Amino acid sequence: xxxxxxxxxxxxxxxxxxxxxxxxxxxxxxxxxxxxxxxxxxxxxxxxxxxxxxxxxxxxxxxxxxxxxxxxxxxxxxxxxxxxxxxxxxxxxxxxxxxxxxxxxxxxxxxxxxxxxxxxxxxxxxxxxxxxxxxxxxxxxxxxxxxxxxxxxxxxxxxxxxxxxxxxxxxxxxxxxxxxxxxxxxxxxxxxxxxxxxxxxxxxxxxxxxxxxxxxxxxxxxxxxxxxxxxxxxxxxxxxxxxxxxxxxxxx
Amino acid sequence: xxxxxxxxxxxxxxxxxxxxxxxxxxxxxxxxxxxxxxxxxxxxxxxxxxxxxxxxxxxxxxxxxxxxxxxxxxxxxxxxxxxxxxxxxxxxxxxxxxxxxxxxxxxxxxxxxxxxxxxxxxxxxxxxxxxxxxxxxxxxxxxxxxxxxxxxxxxxxxxxxxxxxxxxxxxxxxxxxxxxxxxxxxxxxxxxxxxxxxxxxxxxxxxxxxxxxxxxxxxxxxxxxxxxxxxxxxxxxxxxxxxxxxxxxxxx
Numbered sequence: 001x002x003x004x005x006x007x008x009x010x011x012x013x014x015x016x017x018x019x020x021x022x023x024x025x026x027x028x029x030x031x032x033x034x035x036x037x038x039x040x041x042x043x044x045x046x047x048x049x050x051x052x053x054x055x056x057x058x059x060x061x062x063x064x065x066x067x068x069x070x071x072x073x074x075x076x077x078x079x080x081x082x083x084x085x086x087x088x089x090x091x092x093x094x095x096x097x098x099x100x101x102x103x104x105x106x107x108x109x110x111x112x113x114x115x116x117x118x119x120x121x122x123x124x125x126x127x128x129x130x131x132x133x134x135x136x137x138x139x140x141x142x143x144x145x146x147x148x149x150x151x152x153x154x155x156x157x158x159x160x161x162x163x164x165x166x167x168x169x170x171x172x173x174x175x176x177x178x179x180x181x182x183x184x185x186x187x188x189x190x191x192x193x194x195x196x197x198x199x200x201x202x203x204x205x206x207x208x209x210x211x212x213x214x215x216x217x218x219x220x221x222x223x224x225x226x227x228x229x230x231x232x233x234x235x236x237x238x239x240x241x242x243x244x245x246x247x248x249x250x251x252x
Numbered sequence: 253x254x255x256x257x258x259x260x261x262x263x264x265x266x267x268x269x270x271x272x273x274x275x276x277x278x279x280x281x282x283x284x285x286x287x288x289x290x291x292x293x294x295x296x297x298x299x300x301x302x303x304x305x306x307x308x309x310x311x312x313x314x315x316x317x318x319x320x321x322x323x324x325x326x327x328x329x330x331x332x333x334x335x336x337x338x339x340x341x342x343x344x345x346x347x348x349x350x351x352x353x354x355x356x357x358x359x360x361x362x363x364x365x366x367x368x369x370x371x372x373x374x375x376x377x378x379x380x381x382x383x384x385x386x387x388x389x390x391x392x393x394x395x396x397x398x399x400x401x402x403x404x405x406x407x408x409x410x411x412x413x414x415x416x417x418x419x420x421x422x423x424x425x426x427x428x429x430x431x432x433x434x435x436x437x438x439x440x441x442x443x444x445x446x447x448x449x450x451x452x453x454x455x456x457x458x459x460x461x462x463x464x465x466x467x468x469x470x471x472x473x474x475x476x477x478x479x480x481x482x483x484x485x486x487x488x489x490x491x492x493x494x495x496x497x498x499x500x501x502x503x504x
Contacts, residue, residue, distance in 0.1 A: 077498060238494035239487065245497035246329060 003186060004062060006179035009082070010189055011059040011123070012072065013225065016083035018052030019073055020233070021104065023240050024091060033094055040140060044101075047133040054126045074244035078234040079227040086169035088224075088233040095155060096162035098144035103166060105138035106202055107173045110195045119187040142206055149210025156211065163207065164215050171220025173199070255438060256314060258431035261334070262441055263311040263375070264324065265477065268335035270304030271325055272485070273356065275492050276343055285346055292392060296353075299385040306378045326496035330486040331479040338421035340485040347407060348414035350396035355418060357390035358454055359425045362447045371439040394458055401462025408463065415459065416467050423472025425451070 025045035032038025056069035086104060091097045112134060116127035148159035174196045176184075183189030207214055223229065244250070277297035284290025308321035338356060343349045364386060368379035400411035426448045428436075435441030459466055475481065496502070 234494070235491065238490045241494075242486070242490035242497070245494070248500070 001178055001182060003182065003188075004064075006182045007120070007188065008059055008062045009179040010183055011055050011062060013082040015052050015055030015059055015069075015072070016081050017087050018048050018055060020081065020083040020236065021087040022046075022048040022052055023236055024087065024089075025097070025101075027091055028097065044137050044140065047137070051126065051130050051133070054129075058122050058126070070244065074241045075248075078229055078237055081229065081233060081237070082225050082227060083233075084169065084172040085221055085224045085230055086166060086172065088230060088236055089166065089169065090232055092162060092165075093158055094144075095148045095158040096165070098141050098148065099159060099162040100166055101137070101141035102145045102206065103170055103203065105134055105141050106206070107199055109134045109138050110199055111190055111192065114190040114195065118189070123188065145206060145212070146210045149207070149212045159210070160212050163212055167215045168218045168221045172222055172224055175222065175225060177225060253430055253434060255434065255440075256316075258434045259372070259440065260311055260314045261431040262435055263307050263314060265334040267304050267307030267311055267321075267324070268333050269339050270300050270307060272333065272335040272488065273339040274298075274300040274304055275488055276339065276341075277349070277353075279343055280349065296389050296392065299389070303378065303382050303385070306381075310374050310378070322496065326493045327500075330481055330489055333481065333485060333489070334477050334479060335485075336421065336424040337473055337476045337482055338418060338424065340481060340488055341418065341421065342484055344414060344417075345410055346396075347400045347410040348417070350393050350400065351411060351414040352418055353389070353393035354397045354458065355422055355455065357386055357393050358458070359422075359451055361386045361390050362451055363442055363444065366442040366447065370441070375440070397458060397464070398462045401459070401464045411462070412464050415464055419467045420470045420473045424474055424476055427474065427477060429477060 022045045025041060025048065028038070029042045029045070030038065032041055052073075053069055056072045060067045060069055060072055086100060089096075089100060109131065112127040112130040115123055116131060118124050118127070145159065148155045150156070174192050176192060180189050180191075184191050204214065221230075274297045277293060277300065280290070281294045281297070282290065284293055304325075305321055308324045312319045312321055312324055338352060341348075341352060361383065364379040364382040368376055368383060370376050370379070397411065400407045402408070426444050428444060432441050432443075436443050456466065473482075
C-alpha cells in the first residue's frame with residue numbers, strides 16, 4: 001500500500017463518518033424538541049457536513065482519478081462506505097441521538113486535536129476548524145446526557161436504554177488497520193490508541209455524573225471499515241442519494 | 253387526446269395504484285403480527301405487484317416509445333406517478349394498514365369487475381385474474397376491520413383513528429378526467445361513478461358492523477392524478493428505486 005492509497009482510505013473514512021452522521025442529524029431538522037434546540041442541532045449537522053465535504057474533497061484530490069466529493073458521497077453503494085457503524089444508527093428518541101452524539105463528540109475532539117499536529121497541512125487545516133466546532137458540540141451533547149440521566153424517571157430510563165444499545169458500537173473508534181499504521185509512521189495519521197484510556201475516563205465520568213450505568217461485557221460490533229454495515233445504512237443512502245441517482249448528470 | 257394517449261394514461265394510473273400499494277404492503281413482510289398473517293399479507297402484496305407489472309407492461313406497449321415496465325416503475329420521479337394518494341400513505345399500525353386495504357379492496361373489486369366487460373382484451377384478461385385475487389383480499393381485510401372494530405378498546409380506538417385519517421383520501425377513487433371520458437365512450441374504461449353509491453353502501457355496512465364511525469364533512473384530498481403527492485411518496489420511491497437508480501444499466 002502506497003502512502004497515497006493509505007491517505008485516500010484514511011480521509012475517505014473520516015469523511016464518511018462525518019457525512020453519514022450529519023445526514024442522520026439532519027433528520028431532526030424541523031422535528032427538534034423545541035425551536036432553539038432544533039436550530040442548534042441543525043447547525044451542528046451543518047458543521048459536520050462541512051467537515052465531511054472538506055474531507056471527501058481532499059480524499060478525491062488524493063485519489064486523483066477524476067472523482068470529486070459529490071461522486072464519493074452520492075455514487076457509492078453501502079458496501080463502499082467505511083464509516084463507523086455508530087454514525088448510521090437510527091436517531092431513535094432524543095435521548096438516543098444525544099447519547100450517540102456524546103460518545104462521538106468525545107472521541108472526535110480527541111481525534112481532531114491530535115490530527116491538528118499532523119504533518120499533512122490539509123488535514124491540519126480541517127482539524128483546526130473542527131476542534132472549535134466539536135468543542136461546542138460536545139458541550140451541547142454532554143449537557144443533554146446530564147439532563148436526561150438526572151431528569152425524570154422516563155428520561156433516565158430512555159437514556160439508559162440508548163446507552164445499552166449504542167455502547168457495542170464504540171469499539172470501532174479504536175480500531176486501526178494497515179492504512180493507519182503506515183500513516184502514523186509518516187506522522188500523518190493519529191494513533192487512536194494513544195487516547196483510548198483518556199476517552200474511557202471522560203466517558204465514565206460523564207455517565208457517572210448522569211447517574212447512568214455503562215454496560216459491561218458487551219460484545220463490540222465491527223465491520224464498518226470493511227463496508228459491512230447494519231441494515232440502517234442502505235436506507236439512509238437510498239434517501240440521501242435519491243436525487244443524484246435520479247439525475248446522475250445534473251449540474252448545480 | 254388520442255385513444256392511444258388516453259389508454260396509456262389510464263393503464264399507467266391503474267398500474268401505479270397497484271405497485272405503490274404493493275410496495276407499501278411489502279414493508280410488512282417479516283414484521284406481520286403473526287407468521288400466518290405475515291405470509292398472507294406478503295402473498296396479497298405479491299398479487300398486487302403482479303397486477304401492477306401486467307398493467308405497466310401494457311402501458312409501455314401502448315405508449316410504444318421503447319420503455320418497458322421497469323422503466324415506468326423505476327425511472328420516473330414522484331411527480332410522474334399518478335397513483336391515488338391513499339396507496340402511498342404510510343402503513344402505521346396494523347389497524348391502519350387493514351382499514352386502508354379494506355377501502356381499496358372494496359373499490360378495486362367493483363372496478364375490476366366492471367373492467368372485465370371492457371372492449372380491450374388485454375384489460376379484460378388482467379381484470380379477470382384480478383377479480384379472483386381481490387375477492388380473497390377483500391374477505392381478508394374486511395374481517396380484520398371487523399376484528400379491530402369489535403375487539404378491545406385499544407384496537408377499536410386505533411381502527412377509528414385510522415379511519416379518521418384515511419377517509420379524506422377516498423374521494424380520489426371516483427375522480428374522472430379526460431382520458432376516462434374518452435375511453436368510456438369507446439367502451440374501454442370504467443365509469444366509476446356508476447358504482448359509487450354501491451361502494452358507499454358496502455363501506456357503510458362494513459363500518460357499521462365493526463362499530464366504527466365514518467367521519468363527516470371531510471375535505472377530500474386530491475392531486476395524485478396530476479402527480480401532486482403527499483410527502484410519503486418520494487421516500488417510498490427512494491427506497492423502491494434505490495437499486496435500479498444505483499445500477500441504471502444492470503440487466504436481470
